Amino acid sequence: MIAHSGEGADDRQRTGRAVTRRAVIGGVMGAGLLEMLPLGTYRQNEAMAEDLAAGPYRGDDGRVLFTADAPQVYTRAQWNARAPRRAAEVVDRPPDHIIVHHTATANARDRSLAHAFALSRSIQNIHMNKNGWDDAGQQLTISRGGIVMEGRNRSLKAIRSGDLAIGAQVLHHNQHTIGIENEGTYMSAAVPGALWKSLMEVCVWLCQKYDLDPSEAIVGHRDYNNTSCPGDVLYARLPQLRRSVAERLEGTSGQSSTSQGGSDGGSILSPLLPSLDDLG
Template identity: 55%
Template sequence: MTAPERIQRHLSNPRLSRRTLLGASAGGVLLGGLALPTAAFAAPAPRCYTRTEWSARPPKSPTQVIGKPDHIVIHHTASANVTDYSLAAAYKVQHWIQDLHMDTNGWIDIGNQLTISRGGFLMEGRSQSLPAINNGQNVLGAQTANNNSHTIGIEHEGIYVSEDVPVALFDMSALTCAWLCTKYGLDPHTAIVGHRDYNTTQCPGDVFYARLPELRDRVAAIMLG
């Protein structure tokens, strides 16, 4: 069933009255221009490995907690497309990202709020990201130049200029984005964007970028159950 078909199915549900739909704009999720109540279409939180679990370095200075974002930015790490899909490999790439961002870029911490490994493991990025998300907030990152104040970024391990995205990574990206859209009351068809939509970059790679419409539809389908 396609995402539009799922939306139509829910609209035909007699339990969703016109009054319910019209009142859903407050605290609801917009899908395809329609306001649907968050409580009825809540995507669960995927397993996210915390900074403690992957042994993150402490930030150089405290992280700033800010209001909820209006866009989810899809990134790739532009690192090697490794074939080690283990949790240990996921931790390794997360350390590499943090070291790059702190020691080379000079940032206070890892720049992105979340990372997904090629094996499909979701990990907390910048300090306090997971508690902020769970509270419907965000932390100020350093992942999308000049647009960090209103975006949340997901790093995806690998480089997708010519190679396709691993199934496990794409599946976890869809689950993660559905969770974020639920938490923040966002419509995936307008909220999910690529890094190149904001900055001059190849990120997240031509292949991954071309699959963003598919990702948005997958997220909408997950949110509609």
């Protein structure tokens, strides 16, 4: 495994080119979190968007997962994050790429909120204690149950403002990218439906917030560094992810103009220490 993230790496010479959406994007609609409903067709996405327009989308336990405007992102205070060694640098520009990672941890069966919060705390502890970083490296984390959490400090506020909290999730490219950690190891295992659907909606949200073209902006960690991350299976699905996000955005744009009058096993902790060199 190759270490690929670096605190304080000199990334000020941006090598990735800025990407701009080709079409005006309206507010993000649609949840896509019904585990029994497959992704991939405009009709399905449109139906989910219509359902969401009536109110927030909830999981089986009643927990709100997505609203019409953005995913439900649990804050650092909610998962009880440690204080960072220093505040993250926030730059007043958008990222130009969204980096998809896997955590290279066990493919746990536990889909609970408690498990997701424990995952975020474990990642932060490894990044700070083992890697010696100021905080968790990634800006966002998604559990196998589809729960979305803030990672590095100041990330959520920065996203909502259209800015970027500089992370430590992809070596030499932290200054112009934003990273999403996806719980699990996807070298050969399938990606859980709940995680996949949350990943899609998070990418919709980020592309809308930052005016990004998903066909060019969504990439895997291995596209930048010498690493197996985000796993062969998840990496092979990135073209599908780009298409699904683009479809959702295009459908959202049309709905917005119309409405405005025409215009699976293992524990979380035991594999964490030896396998986090694939973590962003």
